[in-house]
Amino acid sequence: MRFFRLSSLRLPSVRHTTLRLSALRLSSLLIALAGIAFGQLAVAAPKSVILIIGDGFDDVHVTMGRNYLSGQGGTLTLDTMPFRAAVQVETVDENGNPIYVADSANTATTLATGSVTRIGRVGKDRDDESVTTVLEAAASAGYKTGIVSTASVTDATPASFAAHVGVRACENPVTIRGGEKYGVTFPGCPADLVENGGAGSIAEQLATANVDVILGGGMEHFAAQFESNPTALDKATASGATVLTSATQLNASYNGRVIGLFSDDTMPVQWQGSDGRSAEDIERSWLNLAHEMIGSITPPETISCVDNPSFEAMPSLEAMTRFAIDHLERENEKGFFLTIESASIDKKSHVRDPCGSIGEIAQLEQALNAALEYAAANPETLILVTADHAQAAQIVPDPTLYTGLPIPVFSPGKVARIETPEGSIMRINYATNNIQSEEHTGANVPLFANTEGNKVLTPFMRQREIYQAMMQYLEL
Amino acid sequence: MRFFRLSSLRLPSVRHTTLRLSALRLSSLLIALAGIAFGQLAVAAPKSVILIIGDGFDDVHVTMGRNYLSGQGGTLTLDTMPFRAAVQVETVDENGNPIYVADSANTATTLATGSVTRIGRVGKDRDDESVTTVLEAAASAGYKTGIVSTASVTDATPASFAAHVGVRACENPVTIRGGEKYGVTFPGCPADLVENGGAGSIAEQLATANVDVILGGGMEHFAAQFESNPTALDKATASGATVLTSATQLNASYNGRVIGLFSDDTMPVQWQGSDGRSAEDIERSWLNLAHEMIGSITPPETISCVDNPSFEAMPSLEAMTRFAIDHLERENEKGFFLTIESASIDKKSHVRDPCGSIGEIAQLEQALNAALEYAAANPETLILVTADHAQAAQIVPDPTLYTGLPIPVFSPGKVARIETPEGSIMRINYATNNIQSEEHTGANVPLFANTEGNKVLTPFMRQREIYQAMMQYLEL
Numbered sequence: 004m005r006f007f008r009l010s011s012l013r014l015p016s017v018r019h020t021t022l023r024l025s026a027l028r029l030s031s032l033l034i035a036l037a038g039i040a041f042g043q044l045a046v047a048a049p050k051s052v053i054l055i056i057g058d059g060f061d062d063v064h065v066t067m068g069r070n071y072l073s074g075q076g077g078t079l080t081l082d083t084m085p086f087r088a089a090v091q092v093e094t095v096d097e098n099g100n101p102i103y104v105a106d107s108a109n110t111a112t113t114l115a116t117g118s119v120t121r122i123g124r125v126g127k128d129r130d131d132e133s134v135t136t137v138l139e140a141a142a143s144a145g146y147k148t149g150i151v152s153t154a155s156v157t158d159a160t161p162a163s164f165a166a167h168v169g170v171r172a173c174e175n176p177v178t179i180r181g182g183e184k185y186g187v188t189f190p191g192c193p194a195d196l197v198e199n200g201g202a203g204s205i206a207e208q209l210a211t212a213n214v215d216v217i218l219g220g221g222m223e224h225f226a227a228q229f230e231s232n233p234t235a236l237d238k239a240t241a242s243g244a245t246v247l248t249s250a251t252q253l254n255a256s257y258n259g260r261v262i263g264l265f266s267d268d269t270m271p272v273q274w275q276g277s278d279g280r281s282a283e284d285i286e287r288s289w290l291n292l293a294h295e296m297i298g299s300i301t302p303p304e305t306i307s308c309v310d311n312p313s314f315e316a317m318p319s320l321e322a323m324t325r326f327a328i329d330h331l332e333r334e335n336e337k338g339f340f341l342t343i344e345s346a347s348i349d350k351k352s353h354v355r356d357p358c359g360s361i362g363e364i365a366q367l368e369q370a371l372n373a374a375l376e377y378a379a380a381n382p383e384t385l386i387l388v389t390a391d392h393a394q395a396a397q398i399v400p401d402p403t404l405y406t407g408l409p410i411p412v413f414s415p416g417k418v419a420r421i422e423t424p425e426g427s428i429m430r431i432n433y434a435t436n437n438i439q440s441e442e443h444t445g446a447n448v449p450l451f452a453n454t455e456g457n458k459v460l461t462p463f464m465r466q467r468e469i470y471q472a473m474m475q476y477l478e479l
Numbered sequence: 480m481r482f483f484r485l486s487s488l489r490l491p492s493v494r495h496t497t498l499r500l501s502a503l504r505l506s507s508l509l510i511a512l513a514g515i516a517f518g519q520l521a522v523a524a525p526k527s528v529i530l531i532i533g534d535g536f537d538d539v540h541v542t543m544g545r546n547y548l549s550g551q552g553g554t555l556t557l558d559t560m561p562f563r564a565a566v567q568v569e570t571v572d573e574n575g576n577p578i579y580v581a582d583s584a585n586t587a588t589t590l591a592t593g594s595v596t597r598i599g600r601v602g603k604d605r606d607d608e609s610v611t612t613v614l615e616a617a618a619s620a621g622y623k624t625g626i627v628s629t630a631s632v633t634d635a636t637p638a639s640f641a642a643h644v645g646v647r648a649c650e651n652p653v654t655i656r657g658g659e660k661y662g663v664t665f666p667g668c669p670a671d672l673v674e675n676g677g678a679g680s681i682a683e684q685l686a687t688a689n690v691d692v693i694l695g696g697g698m699e700h701f702a703a704q705f706e707s708n709p710t711a712l713d714k715a716t717a718s719g720a721t722v723l724t725s726a727t728q729l730n731a732s733y734n735g736r737v738i739g740l741f742s743d744d745t746m747p748v749q750w751q752g753s754d755g756r757s758a759e760d761i762e763r764s765w766l767n768l769a770h771e772m773i774g775s776i777t778p779p780e781t782i783s784c785v786d787n788p789s790f791e792a793m794p795s796l797e798a799m800t801r802f803a804i805d806h807l808e809r810e811n812e813k814g815f816f817l818t819i820e821s822a823s824i825d826k827k828s829h830v831r832d833p834c835g836s837i838g839e840i841a842q843l844e845q846a847l848n849a850a851l852e853y854a855a856a857n858p859e860t861l862i863l864v865t866a867d868h869a870q871a872a873q874i875v876p877d878p879t880l881y882t883g884l885p886i887p888v889f890s891p892g893k894v895a896r897i898e899t900p901e902g903s904i905m906r907i908n909y910a911t912n913n914i915q916s917e918e919h920t921g922a923n924v925p926l927f928a929n930t931e932g933n934k935v936l937t938p939f940m941r942q943r944e945i946y947q948a949m950m951q952y953l954e955l
Contacts, residue, residue, distance in 0.1 A: 062538045062565065063869075063922040070921075075569055075577035078939065087938035088563060089538065089925065093551055101551035101903045104876040122880075187883040295913055393539075397873070398921030399911050400580040404598075405918075407663040412912050415891035427577045429921075434910035435875050436888050437771055442881075445546075445874030445905075446539040449565065462563035463554065 049338035050383045051146075051331075052137075052473050053374045056114070056342065057367050058107055058160055059349030059360075059394030061448050067357065067398060067431065068364035071308070074425040080368050080375070081388060086456035089447040091465045092392050093119045095129055104445040107349065108171040110391035110466060111163035115342075117470035125159055125205065126167035131194070133167035133202075137470055138214065140479045141340035147215045147331040148339060151323045151370075153270045153363065154346030155221030156262075157205040160391060164342050165217075166208040168195045175227035175235065179204040206235035210262070211242045215339075216330045218323040220266035222248065250318035253326040261330060263323070271313035272347045274362025276306040282355035282417035282433050291411050300411040302402070305420045305428055308358035320345055321369035328377050338383070340477065343370050352394040353440040355433040357419050360396065378453055385455040385476045389469065390448035395441035401430035525814035526859045527622075527807075528613075528949050529850045532590070532818065533843050534583055534636055535825030535836075535870030537924050543833065543874060543907065544840030547784070550901040556844050556851070557864060562932035565923040567941045568868050569595045571605055580921040583825065584647040586867035586942060587639035591818075593946035601635055601681065602643035607670070609643035609678075613946055614690065616955045617816035623691045623807040624815060627799045627846075629746045629839065630822030631697030632738075633681040636867060640818050641693075642684040644671045651703035651711065655680040682711035686738070687718045691815075692806045694799040696742035698724065726794035729802040737806060739799070747789035748823045750838025752782040758831035758893035758909050767887050776887040778878070781896045781904055784834035796821055797845035804853050814859070816953065819846050828870040829916045831909040833895050836872065854929055861931040861952045865945065866924035871917035877906035 057064070069079050094102040094109050106122045113119055116126065116134040128134050142148045152161040157174040173179040173192035181191025195201035202208050206224040209217055225236040239246055239262050247253065247263035283303040290298025318326075324343055331339035345367035351359030371388060378384035401420055403412040416434020423429050435442035450469065452460055459472035533540070545555050570578040570585050582598045589595055592602065592610040604610050618624045628637040633650040649655040649668035657667025671677035678684050682700040685693055701712040715722055715738050723729065723739035759779040766774025794802075800819055807815035821843035827835030847864060854860035877896055879888040892910020899905050911918035926945065928936055935948035 061922075063920070065565075066567070066922045069567065069923075070577070070579055075567070075579065076941070082565075082939040085938060087565060089541075089558075091542070091545065091551070101546070101899075101901055102876075103546055103551065103874050103903065103905045104880070106880060186885040189883075393874075395873070397871070397911065398579050398869075399918050400578075403912060403918060404580070404582060405912070405914060405916065407665075408914070409662040410914065412914050415910050415913055423577075425577055427579065429579045432911055432920075434891050435873065435908055436879060436881075437891055438881060438884070438886065438888050440881065442875050442879060444539070444908075446542045447545070462561060463558040465552070 048383045049332070049336055049381060050477060051338040051381065052340050052385045052387070052476055054114070054342045054473065055367060055371055055374065055386070055388040056111070056160055056344045057348050057364065057388065057390050058344060058346045059352050059392060059443070060345070060364070060367070060390035061393035061444070061446055063396055063398060064348055064352070064360060064364065064394060065449060067396065067429065068361055070429055071361045071421065071423050072365055072368070074423070080371050081451050084388070084451040085454050086452040086460060088450040088460060088462045088464055090389055090450045090469065091447050091463070092445065093465055093467065095119055095121060097121060097129065099129065104443050105392040106159070106443060107391050108159035108163060111160040113466040114391065114469055115164045117467045119467055123170050125163050125171050127169060131169050136164050137473050137479070138164040138340050138342065140474065141477055142213045144477070144479055145337050146339050146477065147335050147337070148213070149216040149327045149331050149341040150214055150218070151320070151327050151341070152219035152344040152346050153272070153320055153366065154219060154344060154350070155224055155268045156209060156217050156219040156264070157221045157224040158269070158346060160344045160346060161219060161342070162205045162209070165212045165214050166205045167202060168192045168205055173204050175204045175206045175224035176229040176232060177227045180229065204235070207238060210235040210239035210244070214260070216261045216327045218263040218327060220264065220268055220270040222264040223267040225264055250316060250322065253318050253322055256329065256333070265317055269347060269350060270317050272311055272351060272359045272362050273314045273319070273366060274308045274358045275311040276356060276358040276419065277309050280306050280419070281359070282357070282419040282431060284417055285413040296410045298411060300413045302413070303418060303420055305422045306358065307422045308361060311362070319369065320366040321373050324370040324373045328373065332377070340473070345370065349394055352396045355417050355419065355441060357396060357421055357431040375453065383455070384453070385459070385473070386453045387456065387469065387473070388451040393444040393446040393448060395433050395435045395444055397432040399430050399432040401428045524859045525808070525812055525857060526953060527814040527857065528816050528861045528863070528952055529853070530590070530818045530949065531843060531847055531850065531862070531864040532587070532636055532820045533824050533840065533864065533866050534820060534822045535828050535868060535919070536821070536840070536843070536866035537869035537920070537922055539872055539874060540824055540828070540836060540840065540870060541925060543872065543905065544837055546905055547837045547897065547899050548841055548844070550899070556847050557927050560864070560927040561930050562928040562936060564926040564936060564938045564940055566865055566926045566945065567923050567939070568921065569941055569943065571595055571597060573597060573605065575605065580919050581868040582635070582919060583867050584635035584639060587636040589942040590865070590867065590945055591640045593943045595943055599646050601639050601647050603645060607645050612640050613949050613955070614640040614816050614818065616950065617953055618689045620953070620955055621813050622815050622953065623811050623813070624689070625692040625803045625807050625817040626690055626694070627796070627803050627817070628695035628820040628822050629748070629796055629842065630695060630820060630826070631700055631744045632685060632693050632695040632740070633697045633700040634745070634822060636820045636822060637695060637818070638681045638685070641688045641690050642681045643678060644668045644681055649680050651680045651682045651700035652705040652708060653703045656705065680711070683714060686711040686715035686720070690736070692737045692803045694739040694803060696740065696744055696746040698740040699743040701740055726792060726798065729794050729798055732805065732809070741793055745823060745826060746793050748787055748827060748835045748838050749790045749795070749842060750784045750834045751787040752832060752834040752895065753785050756782050756895070757835070758833070758895035758907060760893055761889040772886045774887060776889045778889070779894060779896055781898045782834065783898045784837060787838070795845065796842040797849050800846040800849045804849065808853070814953070816949070821846065825870055828872045831893050831895065831917060833872060833897055833907040851929065859931070860929070861935070861949070862929045863932065863945065863949070864927040869920040869922040869924060871909050871911045871920055873908045875906050875908040877904045
């Protein structure tokens with residue numbers, strides 16, 4: 004029987020599995036009667052949470068996206084959301100002391116589990132103990148569940164919802180054993196090895212996890228083989244999952260668990276800078292190189308954002324979102340928990356490629372629109388959009404605010420000058436470090452929600468409270 | 480007669496001055512009757528707006544303030560505000576084309592007038608026409624009005640609410656005539672000269688403006704004299720204003736217009752870095768200077784935030800706020816419009832002094848608490864806190880996220896490593912340019928409000944809509 008729930012009539016015994024059926028029936032009856040008393044028909048109301056994470060999607064990146072995609076005077080779909088809050092990001096060291104800049108592993112773990120943890124932990128607390136995630140709790144309670152990401156599904160953000168390892172790099176049966184990368188010796192995750200009583204690498208865990216749909220990149224991690232052990236892909240197939248590998252396969256429907264792996268690792272992004280350009284050094288005259296207060300400087304030529312040919316074979320984030328929602332809502336009166344990540348807002352900010360980031364903000368918007376369509380037909384759907392942490396990009400003046408000064412004024416970092424569709428130039432500065440990959444930054448991040456958010460959210464939250472809000476909404 | 484207003488009973492004719500008295504009496508009567516019908520006494524309800532501007536107070540600076548003042552797990556008073564939104568900052572060039580990074584003049588003008596304008600304009604639109612401000616409209620309608628700032632009151636942000644000049648530097652009768660500064664020739668504001676039919680420099684305009692209380696720095700601008708013309712101070716005194724010059728004078732009450740000028744220009748801030756230190760270059764070994772991928776680097780020693788001795792003689796922002804509120808609420812049944820600026824969050828970010836900025840965030844919090852106290856006793860008080868534009872500071876990891884790499888990783892800009900009271904280190908990066916003063920940045924800025932905000936605000940706004948909301952709230 005399908006019914007609207009009234010929380011005031013909900014019985015505490017619903018939480019106990021053994022009493023669930025009878026309690027639900029009693030509560031259904033009460034609520035059906037209440038519905039009739041208020042002149043309503045007792046009809047279906049699956050209850051769902053869709054959590055969209057823009058990786059590195061802080062207020063600077065939101066504004067970059069707005070300026071480019073909608074114009075300075077325009078509005079993103081996000082801006083039309085009826086609820087907006089700020090979220091404090093929290094990270095701790097091994098002693099529990101605050102660290103002011105996070106990574107995606109510890110913050111996704113906080114969103115997924117409510118536990119404030121150490122950098123690099125996936126689904127584990129700061130003492131390296133596994134913590135049950137909202138997805139796992141939802142699955143245990145009979146909700147369907149899903150994970151969608153434009154990263155490898157074994158990457159920290161998606162993984163933190165359904166896997167548990169001590170270090171995010173333990174993505175597959177080879178990397179979990181450690182080794183050397185970029186001159187750094189990495190010990191792996193010995194405690195998580197199957198032979199040591201652990202649950203195995205992230206790919207191995209996801210291969211058999213109780214998740215109805217997992218879509219993204221990451222085939223290389225599922226195919227990675229240690230000695231003659233079965234791969235994660237072998238385990239997925241053996242456990243009955245349908246494995247998809249091409250975008251066109253998303254046009255059909257499948258029964259049972261689905262794992263879609265559409266690229267080796269991170270999926271290619273939809274946009275890039277013209278001529279493959281990203282942020283560059285300012286060109287300095289020989290006189291300026293002799294002393295920076297003299298001579299002249301030349302900022303980089305402008306960049307326009309163009310399609311990335313490598314994206315062509317990929318399913319869009321929207322296509323994956325629509326497939327996931329369809330897969331989860333079919334024959335499902337209970338509802339679902341679905342997390343969706345636009346991963347490369349962050350990854351392209353690391354490599355100073357603003358067109359790359361902006362295209363992935365566009366992808367997030369399209370996925371959000373798909374989610375909002377579902378919610379329009381299914382009112383008890385809480386849609387959340389947030390970020391895991393802030394990122395390096397800054398919008399700076401083009402030219403400098405000090406253009407009248409008789410000295411060369413330039414960024415010590417790298418800049419990209421993006422031509423926006425409305426005909427202006429948006430200059431993006433990346434200057435947190437001197438290597439190939441920018442640092443994350445620390446700032447509270449935005450949280451957007453549909454009207455359902457008013458039931459469980461407040462204007463200022465911590466990431467762990469978003470976990471609590473999702474649990475509360477799903478009555479877990 | 481004192482009364483509560485019910486907007487459904489308010490008559491349109493209240494807007495017309497000639498009908499105001501009779502309409503108010505009629506509406507009072509109706510509302511008094513309604514009040515009695517609902518079992519309430521018909522008592523007073525002055526209606527006021529307190530607009531607090533943190534200059535450069537973007538989400539990074541809010542987070543810097545939270546981490547330092549309340550701890551990573553703590554909450555600012557701001558965080559307890561029941562309403563929070565994001566605000567798009569808008570700036571245009573002479574042709575109306577978007578510019579993505581603003582200055583304080585054009586954004587304060589937008590907040591004050593609803594007009595999206597060009598960089599440097601104070602109370603003028605992009606065609607250099609003066610625009611009536613919310614303060615001026617409120618004063619015309621019989622509200623009392625006030626301006627408080629820790630900058631010179633002639634600085635762009637406070638000035639934009641009650642003065643109108645083409646270029647923000649036209650602060651006094653000398654600078655309005657132009658000249659040379661930092662090697663730059665500045666034409667001044669010939670159109671604003673009194674002898675050319677203009678209203679004079681900012682100081683001259685404020686000296687006689689219909690503003691009940693103006694408090695801040697800026698004595699040098701009021702004392703500046705061109706030839707033998709009267710100074711702005713002469714004009715203020717001649718027009719009957721009481722001029723205050725020392726903090727202790729704020730312990731008394733005064734009748735009529737009050738102008739308090741407690742420092743020559745910007746007021747000294749309350750905190751500074753230990754040993755006067757702010758952000759510094761990374762120290763690089765000779766090998767690292769030969770090539771940045773080798774050798775070693777040493778980050779600056781940590782800094783603790785300490786009292787700035789120069790602040791001792793200053794009134795705090797809270798003291799000025801309390802004086803202003805007291806001055807404005809006395810014998811005032813109508814209510815008031817008061818704008819309060821914590822100016823040096825921005826100014827200290829320009830000069831890469833995070834302790835300076837954080838101390839001014841603490842000052843903003845104290846001023847907010849004073850405003851909230853007033854609102855607790857006067858429910859029809861809309862309190863808004865927002866920023867004019869984003870600023871350069873970034874919170875970056877300490878040490879780098881890439882600490883495992885066998886190469887030196889460092890910021891190309893300047894960094895400060897702040898010891899927080901909770902015992903961690905917050906590293907602040909300033910890297911938007913190579914000169915003595917950082918660039919502003921572009922990002923939507925936060926807006927906080929008390930519950931009255933729900934009547935006129937939405938979760939995403941533009942700065943011009945904040946003007947509209949204040950006008951609507953004051954029924955202007």
